[in-house]
Amino acid sequence: MTMNRIKAALFGAVLSTGVLAGPASPALAETFPEAVPLIVDYQRLQTDSKASRDVGRQLQVVRDKFEKEIAKEQQALQAEQTKLRAAWEKLSPAEREKRQKAFEDKVAAAQRKAQASNKALTEALDSAGAKVREALVPIFSELMTSRGANVLLGTSEVLYFDPRLEITNEVLAQLDAKLPSIKVDVPPVQ
Incomplete structure (x- = not known):
């Protein structure tokens, strides 16, 4: 067969x-019950809402600050490495090992700080995203109730749909009115 x-x-x-x-x-x-769907472009809500754009702006300011600090530390480490190489032949083996270890410790500390900066930014973004999602729940609920819907689907999950089922613009307008901005808290990185 x-x-x-x-x-x-x-x-x-x-x-x-x-x-x-x-x-x-x-x-x-x-x-x-018979499915009565509504469709929403969730990705667009996350990128086009006033709150999301505000979060992006705030995080960019913090990211720029972190990047400047990291660049400054890298320059200092490069200068220290140049000095260490210049003095290398004049140092005793014990002194070489001591200075090399101290330099490697500084490099490791700078790497940990860079990782901590990335982690702080990620956590701040996650926290802000949770606030947006929390604000969306009652908006979704109210629109579903008013339209008699019992299923909410994302545009990325549906191949084809009647455009009248999409509520993204309505949700976006309500979200912008309810949550025009979010204060992003990024803890200082040591």
């Missing part, structure tokens, strides 16, 4: 069992 015949036979078997044709019994059909 060829692969196409096997697929056709399996498809026929599935159709004959009623799996694709609909529920097997009227009792099962009565258990679940």
